[in-house]
Every structure is written in structure tokens, then in C-alpha cells.
Amino acid sequence: MMDPIPTAPPPRSATDLFSDPADSHPLWFKSNLFLSPNFDSESYISELRTFVPFETLRSELQAHLSSLNHELIDLINRDYADFVNLSTKLVDVDAAVVRMRAPLLELREKIDGFRGALEGSLVALQNGLKQRSEAASAREVLELLLDTFHVVSKVEKLIKELPSLPADGSDVDVNLEERKSMSSATTFQPVENGTNVRETQSMLLERIASEMNRLKFYIAHAQNLPFIENMEKRIKSASLLLDASLGHCFVHGLEHQNANVIYNCLRAYAAIDNTRNAEEIFSNTVVAPLMQKIIPHGPSEALAGASGDELESDYEQIKQCVEKDCKFLLDISSAENSGLHVFDFLANSILKEVLSAIQKGKPGAFSPGRPTQFLRNYKSSLDFLAYLEGYCPSRSAVAKFRAEAIYVEFMKQWNVGVYFSLRFQEIAGALDSALTAASLAPVQNSNSNQGNSQALTLKQSATLLDSMKSCWRQDVFLLPCSDKFLRLSLQLLSRYSNWLSSGLAARSSGHASFNPGNEWAISAAPDDFIYIIHDINCLATEVSGDYLTHVLQLLSSCSSEVLDLVKQSILEGGKSLSSMLPVVINTIVDALVEKAVEDLRQLKGITATYRMTNKPLPVRHSPYVSGVLRPLKTLLEGERAMTYLTPEAKNELLLDAATQITSRYHELAAELISVARKTESSLLKIRQGAQRRAGASSDVSDHNVSDTDKICMQLFLDIQEYGRSLAALGVQAADIPPYRSLWQCVAPSDRQSLIKF
Structure with a gap:
């Protein structure tokens, strides 16, 4: 077989000479990790998938596989002769295996025999240790029993020595006769x-x-x-x-x-x-x-x-x-x-x-x-x-x-819950009795306190303050019930506020029969509410001042967080009481407005005066004007207002009452003028129709002043006098929007722009 002609590596292009080789891999692809003995394909892929797409990874692996195949072929081609001769050198392998099997089997038999002997020795050793442990345990029990016997014998022996000593609690003294015969120097020796x-x-x-x-x-x-x-x-x-x-x-x-x-x-x-x-x-x-x-x-x-x-x-x-x-x-x-x-x-x-x-x-x-x-x-x-x-x-x-159990038992004897319940009935009952009265009850020494603007004037208010102070008196207050007494104090404040609000609401609606306990508000005169305004101011000042200081002093042992919550809750109760002031002032204003409207209803007489008679133009104001603001003036100049109303409350009451009375004045006057003009228009049409039927010329006009003009002139004179009355009380009529509207409604056209009287 002919040796293959080794192939030369492919020539590198110009690009390969000046850049990365064609088979180079990215920095994240490290092929040497594949040769690590601890290499795990799944963990390798899971690490790379966070920043390398699967397609890119697959292409890189395929490229690496291709390069490995090329490298393997190069190795085979390079050592091809040794590769071919490898199969010729593997001769008589089975015989070699048989020769090696015999000594291995012999070695296995020796090892099995040694193992068996070793296991037998181990079992014998374990049995010996077990017997030794049992013997040690038995010995311990025996020693324990012997020690117990010795201790019992020792105790009995020591106890037998006790009868020779006094066992009845008496002193070991000699006989009385012997003691008398002894000298004074040895008298105390027996003792x-x-x-x-x-x-x-x-x-x-x-x-x-x-x-x-x-x-x-x-x-x-x-x-x-x-x-x-x-x-x-x-x-x-x-x-x-x-x-x-x-x-x-x-x-x-x-x-x-x-x-x-x-x-x-x-x-x-x-x-x-x-x-x-x-x-x-x-x-x-x-x-x-x-x-x-x-x-x-x-x-x-x-x-x-x-x-x-x-x-x-x-x-x-x-x-x-x-x-x-x-x-x-x-x-x-x-x-x-x-x-x-x-x-x-x-x-x-x-x-x-x-x-x-x-x-x-x-x-x-x-x-x-x-x-x-x-x-x-x-x-x-x-x-x-x-x-x-x-x-x-x-x-x-x-x-x-x-x-200790006896300490707990001792504290259980003091039923502070029942004690608080009795105090609750006593304190809350006193306030409830005062608030269920059918009328406002001035305190008995109210006459002597006329000059004292800080003293409470109503029995209901004085009872509230006494009840709240009772919660923290030395002969009533109990520190374990401090939370309950605090809640009771706030409940007393809330009860008083509800008494005020429900009574004022019943007076406003005029249905006291549906709310029993509110009769006082229906029967109260406007100046009676001055007492309430004064008492609310005094109570709010007391609650947020000396009363709060006293409560915080009694609870000084509590944490700062608890003290902050106590302070916040008491101040909130005082604010809720002060929030009733506008409602009380509105009640007084409503009563004054109601009385003023009774005088303002006389406006209807102006129309009858000038419709039924042929009176000339008016030259002075109507008599009713002087009575419109008389209730307000009487209230503000009365002894109660001068004594118990602060300047701020008095100004607020005056301005609110003047504004609402003027508003009602404007409504009645505007309604009167509107009706008068409509009536005049109807009469004018009737008169013109009669003239046409009589054959008189329709363009003939009466140059006399109309009744509506007379009515407006009378109203104009009245509101001028009304403005002077307001000025006498300290209110500038021009500063009140309803008065400006009233002026523009009745003033002549040449006097519309300037309010002057």
C-alpha cells in the first residue's frame, strides 16, 4: 500500500497575514476547557447562553469540530506508517490474556481469604467490646448501688447522733437549781x-x-x-x-x-x-x-x-x-x-x-x-x-x-376594673344629669363673677370641667387605669360637644320634640348663647393649658411616645370644642336676623301707602328702619356681651349679623320693587287700552311721578338711614356686598356709582 502524498497546508491569503487567522475563535470561546477533567457541557452552555446566542455557539462548535477533524487527519498522515503497523504488532493477544488471568485469580482468592479472616477478627473484637461495655455498665450500677447503700448507712448513722442533741426546740440548759448556785461569772455558760x-x-x-x-x-x-x-x-x-x-x-x-x-x-x-x-x-x-x-x-x-x-x-x-x-x-x-x-x-x-x-x-x-x-x-x-x-x-x-404566685394573687384582690366602673358612673353621671336639664343653668355665683371673664358661667360647663378634673384628682386617679381615665376625659369632652351640636341643630330645624334633651336650645334667648361662647373659650384654654400640664405630670413615668399621644389626643379634644364657636355664633345671628325680618316685613306697607293714596314724593325714612338693628345693638351693648365677649368675637358677630340682615333686606326690597314694576306695567296697559277705547290720543303721557318711583325713593331714604345705623354700630355699609347690591337696586340712576348718606 502506497503512502499517501502529504498535502500541504492551504496558502494564507493577504488578509490572513495582516489580521486574525481564518480559523481563530472569539475570546469567549476557550477550547482548552474541553480538556479539563471536570468539564461539564451543561454548565458550560448555561454560562455562555447569557451573552452568546445559540446559533453563534453552534457555529463556533462546528468550526472547532471541523478543525479537530483536520488536525486528526494531519496527525494520521504524518505518522501513517506507525498507524498501519499498529495492527500487525497485536498478535497472540488471547494467549497473553490467559497467561495473565491465572495469577489474577490466585491473587483474588488470597484477598478473599484475608478478608474473611479479617471479618472474623472484627466480629470477635466487637463482641468483646460489647461484653466489656455491658460489664462496665453493670459495674457502674453496682458501684451506684454500693454508693447508695453507703450513703443511706451514713445518713442513718448521722441521724442516730441527733437524739443526743435537743430535738424539741428547747435550749440545752442545766437545771434551775444548779443555775442558781452558779456564780455570776458562769451564769451564761450553759446558754x-x-x-x-x-x-x-x-x-x-x-x-x-x-x-x-x-x-x-x-x-x-x-x-x-x-x-x-x-x-x-x-x-x-x-x-x-x-x-x-x-x-x-x-x-x-x-x-x-x-x-x-x-x-x-x-x-x-x-x-x-x-x-x-x-x-x-x-x-x-x-x-x-x-x-x-x-x-x-x-x-x-x-x-x-x-x-x-x-x-x-x-x-x-x-x-x-x-x-x-x-x-x-x-x-x-x-x-x-x-x-x-x-x-x-x-x-x-x-x-x-x-x-x-x-x-x-x-x-x-x-x-x-x-x-x-x-x-x-x-x-x-x-x-x-x-x-x-x-x-x-x-x-x-x-x-x-x-x-411569685402569691404576689400575683395579692394583686388580683384589687379589682381596679370595678373601681373604674363605679368612678365612671359617678363622674359621667354627674355630667349627664347636668346636660339633660331643660334649660341653661347659670352657676349660682354668676352674679358675683360678672367681672371675672375667666370664670365659667353655666352649670353644664362647670360640671364638665369638674368631671374632667375629677378623673385626675389624687383621691380618684389610679395609674393602672390611666388609659381608661384618659378615654373618659375625652368622652366627657365629646359628650359636651354633642350636647351643643345636637341642641343647636334642633334649634335650627325647630324640631326639638324629635330629640329629647335639646329643649334648652329652643328656649334659650340669643344672649344666653354668649355664656356658651365664653365657656367654650374658657374650656378650650383650660384643656390645652393647665389641665394638659397636670395630666402629663401625672403620667410622667410613661415613655415619651405615650406622652406625645396623650398630648395630641387632649389637644384634639380642645380643638373639637373650639370648632363649635362658629356654629354658636351662627345661632345668635340667626335669632337676630329673625327678629330683624319681623321689622323688615313692614316694607309691604310702603306699596299700600303709595298705591292707595296720592302722597307726594317721600322726604324722610320710614319708622321701621330704626327697629331693624335694634336687637343687634341691644345684644352687643348688653352687660353679658360687654363682660364675656372678646373684641374678636364681638366683631365677628356684628359683621355676620349685619351681612345677613342686609342680605335679607336686599331680598325683600328687590322683591317689592319687582312686584311694583310689574303692577305698574299692567296698570299702564289697562290705562292705554281705556284711552284708545275713549278715542283719546295714545301719545298723551302723564308727566307725574309714578308710584314705583315713589316706592324706590322711599326705599332709598330707608337704606340711607339703615347705612347710618350700621355706621353707628361700627360697620361700614359700603364694605358689605349685600348693601352695595341693595343700593344699586333702589338708588336713582344719578346716585348709582357713589354710596353716600
Whole structure:
């Protein structure tokens, strides 16, 4: 076979010489990544697809495949002789395979045999380890049982030493005769011996307690074992003896205030985790007799305890007893690094007995049916709790004291919800009674307060302010109910505002019968509403001033966010009250307008005067004009307006009333002139028709002044006088748009542009 003629590489064009080769790839196509052992086609494609289209990637891969094929052909052509000789050199391959298989099979058999031996050794080793573990466990149980037996025996041995010591709580003293015969120098020696014996006994009890603690640990780890079950009777007997002896020793220490004995006994109680017994012994031995003296609660003392349910003096006596008879134990149990913080004598002994004594001796102290006494007792109780918290050495101790069940139970006795309900009925009922009156009721000393512009004038307003202040009085306010009292204050403000708005709405509509409780607004005179304007201003000033300051001072312990919300809500209530002022002023204005319209209705008499008679042109104003503004003048110059209306309110009232009265004046005058002109036009047509029928010349005109001109002239004289009356009150008539319209309606053509009178 002839060797193929190697083909020369294709010549490169001129473009290839001065630019990238024809088979070059873009920078993102890295062919060396295909040779990586960790190459993953899917991840490679997913990385490139974010910025390379699939068509471009396919074309580049096909181009790379084509270049690889060309390269493979070049390699074969270059080493063609070796490639052809490769098949001739592969001879007798099967025989070589057979020769290699025999040693491989032999090696496999050796490996399988070694593996089997190894697995057998492993199983034997695992069995040995298992037996060893079981033996170790059994040994641990045995050692635990032996330790338990030794501890029980040790406890019993130590307990047997206790009978030789006092076990009934009495001191170890010599006989009275011997004590009398001793010298004064040795008189106190027996007492000291008794005290030392008690201390020795307390130390022995502490040791027994530590051993009992070990015993409990062993029993907890060796439950359900027959050996332990057989020893339960011995363990229980030892525990009972320990409790009895420890109790006697602790009582002795409390009675003699022996700090060493108490300390050892408390450590013993803590060791056996029996703090409850120590707290009960202290409660029964020390606290309960003191409570019985301060608050008798037995059957024989029932009459003595019925004198009153005040607790303040009782708490003072209890504080003195705590300071005198309980402080020594509290100091011992709260000593730093004493390990006695597990006891809580404050809650489970002192507070428990105090609660029990009050419940039995003075149960009425917790009753909110008498709110004043309830509040005093509640505040005294909080003060007493704060006094007890003063014995807590740290904040965590205070938190623990407040979390105790007896503390929670003590606080549950004070039903502040019922207390607030009673106060709510009392405060809100007083305001509701005042607001349901059929008429406005001036305060009794209103005459004496005529010169005091800051005093409230109406009983309804004074009751509102008193009710709102009652919510925050010292003898009413309760800090846990502060949110409820704040809501009640705002409700009182809202109730007063609704009373005003509903009454004014009923007066405006004239249907008070459909809204009971609004009769006051129907029967009130216009100057009565001056009281309301004055009271609204005073209440708004008080609410946003001294009242708000007092409330924020009482709630100063709250966070700044809470105080901001309280301030905002009270100020909003004051603003809602001030928003009623325009409505009240409009009510006064409506009443004045109504009275003025009664005089303005006399305008109709002008038409009759000049239609029915042949009066000449008028030369003076009508008599009714002087009465149009008389109610407004009387109101503004009255004593109430001069005393209680501010200049701003007075000017606003004057301007509103003058504007609305003038507007009604313009409406009536325009209607009168319109009717007069229509009537004159109709009469003129009738007159002309009669003249034509009589054969008279139709162009003959009457040069006399018409009745309409006389009416307009009379109205013009009237509004001039009306303008002078406005000026007398301090209002420039030309500045009122309705007056300008009225002037243009009745003024002669040569006087239209200039308002002058």
C-alpha cells in the first residue's frame, strides 16, 4: 500500500497575514476547557447562553469540530506508517490474556481469604467490646448501688447522733437549781453551751442534707431497681427524721435569731431542695403571730376587727415588725455569694401572711364598693409592696418577687376594673344629669363673677370641667387605669360637644320634640348663647393649658411616645370644642336676623301707602328702619356681651349679623320693587287700552311721578338711614356686598356709582 502524498497546508491569503487567522475563535470561546477533567457541557452552555446566542455557539462548535477533524487527519498522515503497523504488532493477544488471568485469580482468592479472616477478627473484637461495655455498665450500677447503700448507712448513722442533741426546740440548759448556785461569772455558760450545741446540730444537719442530696441523685439514676425499691422505706424514714430535726433546729434559730444556726439550716434546706418548708416554718413561727396581733382574724376577734377596713396604719405596724423581727433572716438569705437566693421569704412568708390576715380580718378592704377607701387601701398596698421590694438585692430579685404566685394573687384582690366602673358612673353621671336639664343653668355665683371673664358661667360647663378634673384628682386617679381615665376625659369632652351640636341643630330645624334633651336650645334667648361662647373659650384654654400640664405630670413615668399621644389626643379634644364657636355664633345671628325680618316685613306697607293714596314724593325714612338693628345693638351693648365677649368675637358677630340682615333686606326690597314694576306695567296697559277705547290720543303721557318711583325713593331714604345705623354700630355699609347690591337696586340712576348718606 502506497503512502499517501502529504498535502500541504492551504496558502494564507493577504488578509490572513495582516489580521486574525481564518480559523481563530472569539475570546469567549476557550477550547482548552474541553480538556479539563471536570468539564461539564451543561454548565458550560448555561454560562455562555447569557451573552452568546445559540446559533453563534453552534457555529463556533462546528468550526472547532471541523478543525479537530483536520488536525486528526494531519496527525494520521504524518505518522501513517506507525498507524498501519499498529495492527500487525497485536498478535497472540488471547494467549497473553490467559497467561495473565491465572495469577489474577490466585491473587483474588488470597484477598478473599484475608478478608474473611479479617471479618472474623472484627466480629470477635466487637463482641468483646460489647461484653466489656455491658460489664462496665453493670459495674457502674453496682458501684451506684454500693454508693447508695453507703450513703443511706451514713445518713442513718448521722441521724442516730441527733437524739443526743435537743430535738424539741428547747435550749440545752442545766437545771434551775444548779443555775442558781452558779456564780455570776458562769451564769451564761450553759446558754452558750446550748447555743454551741445548736450550731453543732445545724452543721450536722447540713451535712446530712448534703448526703441526702447525693442520695436523691443516686436514686434518680437507679430507678426501678429491686435493690433501691427495698431501701425506699429506710430512705423515707431518714428523710422524715431529717425534716423533723431540721425543722426544730430552724425554729430554735428563728426564736433566738442565731445567724449561724439559721445559715446552716437554710443551706440544708437548699441542699435537699425543700425551700417551701423553710418558708412555711418562718411564716408560722414569726410572721403569723405578728399578723395576728396587728390584724386580728380569729373568731374571738371578729368584733374587734369590724371597726374599720383601713390598711394604712396596719401597713405601718407591719413595716416596723418586718424591720424588727424579719430583717435578720432577709439579710441572711440575700447575702452575696451565700447560695440562698432560692428562698423567697418576702413573698411566700411575709406577703402570704399579710394577704391571709387581710382576707380573714378585713375582707372589706378589697371591696371597690367604697371607692375612696378602696383607693386609699390600694395605694397603701402598693407602697407596702415597694417597701418589700426594697429588701431585694438586685433587679432580678425584684422581677422574681413580682413573678411569685402569691404576689400575683395579692394583686388580683384589687379589682381596679370595678373601681373604674363605679368612678365612671359617678363622674359621667354627674355630667349627664347636668346636660339633660331643660334649660341653661347659670352657676349660682354668676352674679358675683360678672367681672371675672375667666370664670365659667353655666352649670353644664362647670360640671364638665369638674368631671374632667375629677378623673385626675389624687383621691380618684389610679395609674393602672390611666388609659381608661384618659378615654373618659375625652368622652366627657365629646359628650359636651354633642350636647351643643345636637341642641343647636334642633334649634335650627325647630324640631326639638324629635330629640329629647335639646329643649334648652329652643328656649334659650340669643344672649344666653354668649355664656356658651365664653365657656367654650374658657374650656378650650383650660384643656390645652393647665389641665394638659397636670395630666402629663401625672403620667410622667410613661415613655415619651405615650406622652406625645396623650398630648395630641387632649389637644384634639380642645380643638373639637373650639370648632363649635362658629356654629354658636351662627345661632345668635340667626335669632337676630329673625327678629330683624319681623321689622323688615313692614316694607309691604310702603306699596299700600303709595298705591292707595296720592302722597307726594317721600322726604324722610320710614319708622321701621330704626327697629331693624335694634336687637343687634341691644345684644352687643348688653352687660353679658360687654363682660364675656372678646373684641374678636364681638366683631365677628356684628359683621355676620349685619351681612345677613342686609342680605335679607336686599331680598325683600328687590322683591317689592319687582312686584311694583310689574303692577305698574299692567296698570299702564289697562290705562292705554281705556284711552284708545275713549278715542283719546295714545301719545298723551302723564308727566307725574309714578308710584314705583315713589316706592324706590322711599326705599332709598330707608337704606340711607339703615347705612347710618350700621355706621353707628361700627360697620361700614359700603364694605358689605349685600348693601352695595341693595343700593344699586333702589338708588336713582344719578346716585348709582357713589354710596353716600
